[in-house]
Amino acid sequence: MKKILIELKDVSFQYEYTQALKNISLRVHEGDFLALMGQNGSGKSTLLKLILGLLKPMSGEIKLFGEQANHFKHREWIGYVSQKSNAFNSGFPATVEEVVKSGLVQKVGLFKRYPKDADILVKGALKDVGMEKYLKRNIGQLSGGQQQRVFIARALVSDPKLLILDEPTVGIDRENVQAFYDMLAHLNKHHNMTMILVTHDVDTVSDRVSHVACLNQSIHFHGYKNDFDTISEEQIASWNGHSVRKIH
């Protein structure tokens, strides 16, 4: 049986005036490549913040790697690439190498020295995302998609078991989106990296993902990608409150 890495049971969360999440139950197993979909304001970021321990649920239970979330000590097992990480301007004074190396801070602690093999780890992480040639380049001189790969390498350098990507294809041109998904699928298959990919766009859900979850305050669907493909656009639209188009 595959291990359950993330488990939410009946989780609800309310901001002062807004109920963001209602009775969410969700399991992510080791090796899953999950697309978490939902329109703007459907609660995706709130759900991520709960998983990342930045918010506490009002009710319900969250377990990470089998442990209660509030007792979970291995935050470095969860890598996170935020939505706006690929928005550096060309003058930003950091090289690709420096950006990726800074990902080790989570593992070694803020005031500790980098491990002796830090340079090897950095090169390995850049190789995993196909960016090893850019080690000494300034981060601001790369395209949006290349910057996104560097930030994935930054998350990978501390050797996480689960990678959460918030709308990673925003800012990547259409031709490069498939190559980007190929890279994620490679990490998922060959490095056994469990992935949660957040998107508000049905169009961008790739055939590479294994599972899909549709969120709009509550979970409307969670299952295999093949089963998701049999659901009509009208049905998905009724969950989202606006029309949708599935592109294969």
Ligand SMILES: Nc1ncnc2c1ncn2[C@@H]1O[C@H](COP(=O)(O)OP(=O)(O)OP(=O)(O)O)[C@@H](O)[C@H]1O
């Ligand atoms: N800090 C906050 N204070 C109050 N309400 C909030 C806060 N953050 C989010 N909300 C509300 O909670 C609901 C869910 O927001 P959330 O950011 O989780 O959605 P999302 O699916 O990530 O949206 P998007 O795709 O636009 O990023 C929305 O109605 C939003 O207005």
